[in-house]
Amino acid sequence: MGNLSLEHGNSDASCYAYTAVGNVLGLFFGDYKAAFRFGELGLDMAERSGVERLKARIYLAFGNLAKSSPRHFAAGRPIARHAFEAALRAGDLTYAAFSCNNVLTQLLATGNPLAEVQREAEAGLDFARRSKFGLVVDLITAQFGLVRTLCGRTAMLGSFNDADFDEDRFEQHLGEDPRLSVAACLYWIRKLQARLLAGDHATAVAAAEKAERLLWMSPAIFERAEYHFYAALARAALCDAVPVAARARHRKALAIHQRRLQEWAENCPENFASRAALVGAEIARLKGRWYEAERLYEQAIQSARGNGLVHDEALACELAARFYAARGLQINSHAHLRGARHCYMAWGAHGKVEQLDALYPHLREVEPAAAPTRTFGAPIEQLDLATVIKVSQAISGEIVLERLIDTVLRTAIEQAGAERGLLISLHDGESRITAEATTRRDAAEVKLCDAPVTANMLPESVLHYVLRTKESVVLGDATAQTPFSADPYICQRQARSVLCLPLLNQGQLTGVLYLENNLAARVFAPTRMAVLKLLASQAAISLENTRLYRDLVERGAKIRRLVEANIIGIFIWDSDGRILEANDAFLCMVGYDRADLVAGRLRWTDLSPPDWLDDAMATEEERATGTIPPAEREYFRKDGTRVPVLCGAAAFQEGGNQGVAFVLDLTERKRAEGALRESEEALRQAQGQLAHANRVDTMGQLTASIAHEVNQPLAASVTNAEAALRWLGSHPPNLEEVRDALGRIVKNANRAGEVVGRIRALIKKAPPRRERFDLNEAVRDVIALTRREAVRHGVSLHSEFATGLPSVKGDRVQVQQVILNLVMNAIEAMNGTDEGERRLLVSTQDQAPYGVLVAVSDSGPGLDPQSLDRVFEAFYTTKSTGMGMGLAICRSTIEAHGGRLWASANDRRGAVFQFTLPLDRDEIAGAEEAAQLAALGN
Ligand code: ADP
Numbered sequence: 001m002g003n004l005s006l007e008h009g010n011s012d013a014s015c016y017a018y019t020a021v022g023n024v025l026g027l028f029f030g031d032y033k034a035a036f037r038f039g040e041l042g043l044d045m046a047e048r049s050g051v052e053r054l055k056a057r058i059y060l061a062f063g064n065l066a067k068s069s070p071r072h073f074a075a076g077r078p079i080a081r082h083a084f085e086a087a088l089r090a091g092d093l094t095y096a097a098f099s100c101n102n103v104l105t106q107l108l109a110t111g112n113p114l115a116e117v118q119r120e121a122e123a124g125l126d127f128a129r130r131s132k133f134g135l136v137v138d139l140i141t142a143q144f145g146l147v148r149t150l151c152g153r154t155a156m157l158g159s160f161n162d163a164d165f166d167e168d169r170f171e172q173h174l175g176e177d178p179r180l181s182v183a184a185c186l187y188w189i190r191k192l193q194a195r196l197l198a199g200d201h202a203t204a205v206a207a208a209e210k211a212e213r214l215l216w217m218s219p220a221i222f223e224r225a226e227y228h229f230y231a232a233l234a235r236a237a238l239c240d241a242v243p244v245a246a247r248a249r250h251r252k253a254l255a256i257h258q259r260r261l262q263e264w265a266e267n268c269p270e271n272f273a274s275r276a277a278l279v280g281a282e283i284a285r286l287k288g289r290w291y292e293a294e295r296l297y298e299q300a301i302q303s304a305r306g307n308g309l310v311h312d313e314a315l316a317c318e319l320a321a322r323f324y325a326a327r328g329l330q331i332n333s334h335a336h337l338r339g340a341r342h343c344y345m346a347w348g349a350h351g352k353v354e355q356l357d358a359l360y361p362h363l364r365e366v367e368p369a370a371a372p373t374r375t376f377g378a379p380i381e382q383l384d385l386a387t388v389i390k391v392s393q394a395i396s397g398e399i400v401l402e403r404l405i406d407t408v409l410r411t412a413i414e415q416a417g418a419e420r421g422l423l424i425s426l427h428d429g430e431s432r433i434t435a436e437a438t439t440r441r442d443a444a445e446v447k448l449c450d451a452p453v454t455a456n457m458l459p460e461s462v463l464h465y466v467l468r469t470k471e472s473v474v475l476g477d478a479t480a481q482t483p484f485s486a487d488p489y490i491c492q493r494q495a496r497s498v499l500c501l502p503l504l505n506q507g508q509l510t511g512v513l514y515l516e517n518n519l520a521a522r523v524f525a526p527t528r529m530a531v532l533k534l535l536a537s538q539a540a541i542s543l544e545n546t547r548l549y550r551d552l553v554e555r556g557a558k559i560r561r562l563v564e565a566n567i568i569g570i571f572i573w574d575s576d577g578r579i580l581e582a583n584d585a586f587l588c589m590v591g592y593d594r595a596d597l598v599a600g601r602l603r604w605t606d607l608s609p610p611d612w613l614d615d616a617m618a619t620e621e622e623r624a625t626g627t628i629p630p631a632e633r634e635y636f637r638k639d640g641t642r643v644p645v646l647c648g649a650a651a652f653q654e655g656g657n658q659g660v661a662f663v664l665d666l667t668e669r670k671r672a673e674g675a676l677r678e679s680e681e682a683l684r685q686a687q688g689q690l691a692h693a694n695r696v697d698t699m700g701q702l703t704a705s706i707a708h709e710v711n712q713p714l715a716a717s718v719t720n721a722e723a724a725l726r727w728l729g730s731h732p733p734n735l736e737e738v739r740d741a742l743g744r745i746v747k748n749a750n751r752a753g754e755v756v757g758r759i760r761a762l763i764k765k766a767p768p769r770r771e772r773f774d775l776n777e778a779v780r781d782v783i784a785l786t787r788r789e790a791v792r793h794g795v796s797l798h799s800e801f802a803t804g805l806p807s808v809k810g811d812r813v814q815v816q817q818v819i820l821n822l823v824m825n826a827i828e829a830m831n832g833t834d835e836g837e838r839r840l841l842v843s844t845q846d847q848a849p850y851g852v853l854v855a856v857s858d859s860g861p862g863l864d865p866q867s868l869d870r871v872f873e874a875f876y877t878t879k880s881t882g883m884g885m886g887l888a889i890c891r892s893t894i895e896a897h898g899g900r901l902w903a904s905a906n907d908r909r910g911a912v913f914q915f916t917l918p919l920d921r922d923e924i925a926g927a928e929e930a931a932q933l934a935a936l937g938n
Contacts, residue, residue: 100124114348152351158198314343577605626651
């Protein structure tokens with residue numbers, strides 16, 4: 001899982017993978033440093049992601065890492081407890097039950113007061129029984145046995161037997177089912193501890209040996225640590241009692257235990273240094289290295305005390321006492337025994353204390369009457385009923401957020417005796433200060449604000465701790481040595497009493513209450529804490545409620561504004577076809593009035609034409625999500641006409657049978673669209689007519705020339721016919737001449753026919769065609785038609801044709817019309833001037849690879865440089881009878897062919913109009929292929 005996550009990116013389960021990798025790295029490869037880093041990585045990811053699903057497993061796995069002291073997560077609170085809460089939140093009953101067992105392991109490992117462990121064991125057992133989780137029942141039963149015997153609640157110290165429990169029966173039960181081996185392993189470890197503490201070393205070693213065989217399946221470091229530590233001490237003690245020959249076996253085992261403990265001690269001295277030192281001391285004792293043993297006993301006691309491990313301190317003291325007694329150092333021995341008794345007492349191991357008292361009666365006499373220096377268990381928190389009622393009423397009565405914040409802070413300050421208070425709210429993981437309260441001359445002043453949390457407003461380290469652990473922090477004297485005393489705020493402001501309370505609503509952190517008093521230390525007394533905690537929990541609920549209420553009111557106002565604005569039609573429907581509520585915009589759209597709606601006459605199923613109705617809620621997805629994406633539909637108006645609409649709808653809940661729909665009237669848009677379509681069509685027609693009119697006009701100008709063109713072959717035909725008649729009339733008739741004459745008649749008639757055909761083609765209104773044609777030929781045709789017109793106006797018409805011009809693709813007639821227009825314009829332009837020669841040149845050029853070019857140049861007056869482009873505008877003309885459409889149409893024709901038409905000045909005089917046409921792509925491809933083939937052939 002870890003590798004997959006690294007290769008493909010993290011999924012929400014990767015956090016668990018990393019923590020699990022951590023477990024493997026530590027336990028099986030001894031790389032505790034990497035193990036812990038992986039563990040922290042997973043933990044951090046889980047905390048950030050907020051995904052509850054796997055948190056319990058991650059906390060448990062993290063708690064199994066050697067370095068992660070069970071108290072690592074939140075001071076004084078085992079991480080397994082967080083696991084339990086997370087498992088409950090996620091509904092993970094299995095891990096909730098496992099967490100109950102791990103809580104016990106962790107409490108036992110850290111030497112928590114046994115009374116508390118006992119309560120925890122009873123609660124856990126109850127939970128496991130109710131969850132019907134037999135394995136966990138057995139696990140907790142095993143742990144509970146140790147707790148009971150240490151507390152003195154069993155028949156004998158070291159034995160778990162009492163009225164309700166029978167060791168033999170339990171051992172038999174565990175032995176019967178291999179699936180219970182984990183419980184059996186734990187049981188034998190706890191038996192080992194109980195027997196060692198009772199001083200029964202031989203049976204302790206026997207228990208250790210039983211545990212050892214099952215140890216491979218226990219993944220938790222803390223159980224293993226107990227095993228190695230107590231087994232080592234049992235074997236060391238036993239060495240004194242067995243013959244020399246039997247000692248080797250124990251010494252060998254001792255070395256292994258010591259190695260493991262040292263390994264852990266190096267990685268986490270807080271948890272394991274004391275134990276490693278104590279085992280070291282015992283080994284030194286066995287080897288007769290007194291000085292070293294003394295030093296190590298001392299070290300073990302110091303380390304245990306320094307790290308608050310009261311149970312380890314007790315044992316170290318007891319063994320040191322035995323060591324000194326054996327060497328005859330009675331005073332030393334007694335001092336250590338007293339220490340041991342004191343620690344066992346503090347731990348709550350009354351069974352063990354009784355045993356010591358029986359063995360060393362004088363110890364009891366010297367027990368100081370004063371209370372022990374360490375106070376275990378939470379202080380009894382007192383609640384004054386009147387205050388409770390006052391606080392509850394003040395807070396729960398407010399539904400206006402601002403007033404509630406004021407009340408919460410004011411009450412908090414008063415109750416706590418604080419000088420200053422802050423309310424911090426959490427939004428999307430960001431904390432911001434919502435209000436600040438200060439006291440001036442006994443009156444609290446509350447200011448609402450919305451400011452970021454900064455280091456000069458409060459000790460950020462305290463806030464972060466509370467945010468992370470959801471635990472409250474109370475600093476009696478913040479400047480004294482505490483984990484927070486280095487905080488810049490505490491240093492600068494000389495903060496004394498500091499209290500930071502999480503506001504929790506159903507386990508969710510919604511805010512933080514921060515209170516301080518910089519005048520006095522220990523202001524926030526435990527008696528006040530109870531009220532403040534109550535205040536915090538009430539405030540969390542009330543704040544959330546007022547926030548929800550405010551959101552609701554705001555959202556409601558927004559929706560009402562939308563509905564009442566009547567910009568769009570809105571109605572509320574149900575799946576039976578009813579319209580339950582509608583705004584005026586909608587009613588107006590469908591032509592109904594409010595009375596129809598109230599009378600229930602309005603049904604969306606009736607409004608929808610049957611064809612649309614079939615469409616409604618058609619797709620699976622729409623049915624499943626209850627949303628219909630916006631689509632164009634039609635509704636029946638009350639008068640039976642149809643109104644086009646854009647309509648979308650959504651059910652209030654997935655699968656719900658009521659929802660809201662919005663409707664947009666499209667009548668105007670449709671009308672506008674229709675009008676637009678009509679005007680576009682009209683424009684297109686007008687353009688076509690104009691183009692046609694323009695052509696007819698051009699041809700009109702050519703009438704004289706055309707008449708001549710047609711008349712000439714007709715006259716020639718008549719002449720030839722007359723000649724033929726004459727040849728027929730001679731005797732003998734000259735048939736040869738007749739045939740020749742008839743041939744000429746046919747040729748002339750064809751010529752006349754061609755001229756007429758060309759004119760018809762040019763003038764007719766035909767749809768555009770795309771064909772391949774020879775451009776030179778097309779130009780030649782136009783020249784033939786216009787030649788006489790040129791002559792008539794004294795214009796010399798020249799042509800220059802490029803050879804080998806590739807064919808072009810397009811509408812031949814349209815292109816000819818363009819050329820004709822340009823030629824006629826040129827003739828007309830030159831007609832207006834008397835200056836110099838009137839010369840018209842029509843040329844074609846090959847512009848490979850871009851295309852071909854046709855240029856029409858004249859020697860007329862030319863164009864004003866400013867109007868070079870204007871001449872192409874529609875209706876631009878300088879002629880009294882001009883339409884100004886010719887060039888506009890020419891340009892759009894050429895552009896439609898993918899070419900370009902433009903005007904420029906001629907070299908000396910006149911204008912040049914030229915256009916390009918792209919090459920026929922197929923031909924280019926064919927030519928390239930041919931060239932390649934030719935190259936290959938060569
Ligand atoms: P029309 O011929 O009906 O005026 P055109 O669009 O064909 O419409 O021409 C627009 C104008 O362009 C003409 O009125 C004329 O002023 C100018 N024009 C066209 N061809 C030439 C040319 N060869 N030399 C000078 N001016 C020209």
